[in-house]
Structure formats: C-alpha cells, structure tokens
Amino acid sequence: MVSVLVACGNAEGSAVPDLGPAPPPGPVAMAADENPRLLRRFRPLRRLELADGEQIALGKMLYFDTRLSGGRDLSCNSCHALDHLGIDSRAVSIGHNGRLGKRNAPTVYNTAQHIALFWDGRAADLEQQASSPILDPSEMAMLDARSVERTLRGIPGYVAAFGRAYPGEAIDLSHVARAIAAFERTLVTPSRWDRYLEGDHTALTKAEHAGLKLFADIGCVQCHTGELVGASMFQKVGVVERWPNQADQGRYVVTKLDADRMVFKVPSLRNVALTGPYFHDGSVKSLRTAIAMMAKHQLGTELTDEEVVSIETWLKTLDGTTVNVTAPALP
Numbered sequence: 001m002v003s004v005l006v007a008c009g010n011a012e013g014s015a016v017p018d019l020g021p022a023p024p025p026g027p028v029a030m031a032a033d034e035n036p037r038l039l040r041r042f043r044p045l046r047r048l049e050l051a052d053g054e055q056i057a058l059g060k061m062l063y064f065d066t067r068l069s070g071g072r073d074l075s076c077n078s079c080h081a082l083d084h085l086g087i088d089s090r091a092v093s094i095g096h097n098g099r100l101g102k103r104n105a106p107t108v109y110n111t112a113q114h115i116a117l118f119w120d121g122r123a124a125d126l127e128q129q130a131s132s133p134i135l136d137p138s139e140m141a142m143l144d145a146r147s148v149e150r151t152l153r154g155i156p157g158y159v160a161a162f163g164r165a166y167p168g169e170a171i172d173l174s175h176v177a178r179a180i181a182a183f184e185r186t187l188v189t190p191s192r193w194d195r196y197l198e199g200d201h202t203a204l205t206k207a208e209h210a211g212l213k214l215f216a217d218i219g220c221v222q223c224h225t226g227e228l229v230g231a232s233m234f235q236k237v238g239v240v241e242r243w244p245n246q247a248d249q250g251r252y253v254v255t256k257l258d259a260d261r262m263v264f265k266v267p268s269l270r271n272v273a274l275t276g277p278y279f280h281d282g283s284v285k286s287l288r289t290a291i292a293m294m295a296k297h298q299l300g301t302e303l304t305d306e307e308v309v310s311i312e313t314w315l316k317t318l319d320g321t322t323v324n325v326t327a328p329a330l331p
C-alpha cells in the first residue's frame with residue numbers, strides 16, 4: 001500500500017479522527033469480505049439522534065422557502081435539490097442576481113457526520129453552516145440577520161411554527177439555523193454498502209468486491225475512509241503530482257498557514273456516482289476521469305481503463321436511498 005498521509009496533521013483543528021489501527025503494510029491479499037482489517041476502515045451509516053418533530057418540520061419549511069433570500073427566488077433547495085441528491089448539477093452554483101459562485105455545491109445528504117462543513121472546513125457544524133448562505137451576498141443575499149427575522153415574524157404561519165418548535169424563544173437567525181440543521185440530520189442515504197458492512201455478504205457482487213479491493217490496495221482508502229468513505233479529514237489535493245487548478249487554495253484561505261495550501265476536506269464518496277460534476281471547482285464531469293485523476297495526482301499511479309471501471313463499479317454500491325425529496329406546504 002502506498003503511504004500517502006504526508007499532508008496530514010495541519011494545525012488549527014485539521015485533526016484526523018482516530019479510526020482505529022491502520023492495516024499492516026503490504027497489499028491486502030484476501031477477498032474483501034474475508035479481510036476484517038480492510039472492512040474496519042469503514043463503518044455503516046449511524047442512526048443519528050434526531051431533534052423534536054416540530055423542529056424538523058420547521059427546518060424543512062425553511063429549507064424550501066425562497067422568502068429567505070434577498071431576491072425571493074432562492075432557497076437551500078435551489079442549490080441542494082433534495083429530489084436531485086442534494087446538488088444543483090452545475091460546476092459552480094448560481095446565486096443572487098445570477099452571480100456565479102466559486103465552488104461546486106456539495107450534497108447536503110449525510111453531512112451531519114462530516115468533520116466540518118464546506119470544502120475548506122470553515123464551519124464547525126450544520127448550525128454554524130446554515131446561516132451563512134442565507135446572508136452571503138452572492139448566495140441568498142439576505143445580508144443581515146434582522147431582515148431574515150423581520151420576514152419570518154411577518155408570516156403568521158411561521159410565528160406559530162416557531163412557537164411550537166421553540167416555545168417561548170426568539171424568532172431569530174440562530175433558531176432558523178438550528179431548525180434547518182435539525183432537518184438536515186434526517187437526510188441520510190443508506191445503501192447496499194451498509195447492508196454489506198452490517199454482515200450481509202451477498203449484498204455485493206464479485207465485480208464490486210474486486211473494485212473495493214483495488215480501492216484499498218492502491219491507497220484510496222487512506223483518505224476516503226470511515227462511515228462516509230471520506231469527510232473525516234483534510235488532505236492536500238495534488239499530493240504526488242501538482243493539481244492543475246491552483247486558483248482556489250482551499251483551507252489556506254481559512255487558516256493562512258502555508259501547510260494548508262491546496263488542502264481540502266476529503267469529500268465523502270457516498271452517492272458519488274450521482275453527484276457530479278466533481279471536485280471543489282466542479283471541473284470534471286465524468287466519474288471515471290475523476291477516479292483516474294485521483295490515482296495520478298494523489299497516489300502517483302496510472303490506472304488502466306479496466307481498473308477505473310472496477311473502482312467505479314464498487315463506488316456505485318454507495319448510491320443510497322434519499323428521503324424528504326418533496327417540498328412541504330409553506331405558511
């Protein structure tokens with residue numbers, strides 16, 4: 001196995017969580033389902049502790065409500081469409097007044113378990129994340145908390161819904177964020193891969209096993225690991241070979257540490273076959289190209305077309321079942 005963790009251990013909270021003992025050096029030789037060491041690098045999706053039903057219902061309405069945007073035309077769902085795996089399928093998002101964003105919109109499914117939110121990890125949790133697009137002048141452009149609060153207090157149905165969800169508490173941006181985060185924690189997508197990890201060894205085909213084994217053998221699993229097959233650490237993109245697009249320096253923008261140049265959160269690969277285009281700049285449309293680029297730039301390996309297809313075949317077992325895809329009635 002290639003050792004690739006050279007970009008680990010950045011300061012400022014870029015810690016790698018303890019995922020248990022690493023497998024011993026040398027290629028993983030046995031079939032995936034017979035190798036407990038390999039499977040220990042992954043976890044099935046956890047059941048998350050959910051908030052009160054009234055809070056979730058309120059969060060769902062807010063998630064779909066375009067009145068939370070300056071132009072009354074954008075909601076969270078505009079860029080993270082829940083009937084479309086929580087993405088907008090664009091390279092970079094289009095925000096307020098048609099303004100082009102700088103980064104690709106990641107899915108909102110399975111985000112509660114991320115080490116941190118955003119490509120550069122600048123938000124610690126979903127609560128902290130949720131208020132930022134509402135205010136962001138190039139996203140929903142409400143600009144200040146007071147205009148959000150004024151809008152919601154002017155809608156009697158919301159006054160009632162906030163009263164049920166947070167009795168006696170203020171209708172303010174922090175409660176908006178709490179409710180949206182409560183809703184987002186329901187957005188998990190269990191898949192065939194979870195059934196396999198839970199012990200159903202018939203859940204994967206032979207070809208899918210082979211792809212998993214290759215993914216582990218060449219070292220993808222060093223970074224894309226754990227419950228989400230990613231989202232558990234920050235790593236440099238272009239560890240072995242320089243990444244083509246250096247315009248966005250990733251975590252460096254947040255920490256201003258040279259060691260964080262081109263460091264991004266390792267994305268989760270759950271639903272990855274359905275959530276292109278890929279990478280922080282959305283520059284790659286095809287999953288196969290993304291896999292080949294990862295092998296080259298992160299591991300210094302050229303994969304054959306067959307090997308790329310094999311890994312893709314396994315990755316498709318991470319396609320999960322989505323929930324909450326339809327918009328609720330809004331007050």
Ligand code: HEC
Nearest residue numbers: 075076079093094095103104105106111117118119133139
């Ligand atoms: C105009 C499009 C747009 C809108 C509207 C929008 N987002 Fe996003 N969202 C993005 C983009 C682009 C990113 C990545 C930005 C970055 O990493 O710097 C993102 C990142 C996220 C993330 C982090 C995902 C991850 O993997 O780290 C979450 C969660 C999220 N948005 C939820 C929301 C919620 C909740 C709302 C509504 C309050 C919302 N978004 C509104 C475009 C949008």
Ligand code: HEC
Nearest residue numbers: 004219220223235237266267278279280290291294295298
């Ligand atoms: C050294 C750590 C590391 C290794 C090894 C690694 N990756 Fe990645 N991977 C990353 C990072 C960081 C990103 C985000 C890069 C970006 O967006 O600029 C990423 C992004 C991806 C993406 C795009 C996901 C998305 O939603 O945009 C895919 C697919 C992927 N990796 C698959 C693989 C495969 C397959 C391998 C093995 C051939 C692999 N990776 C090896 C760190 C790694």
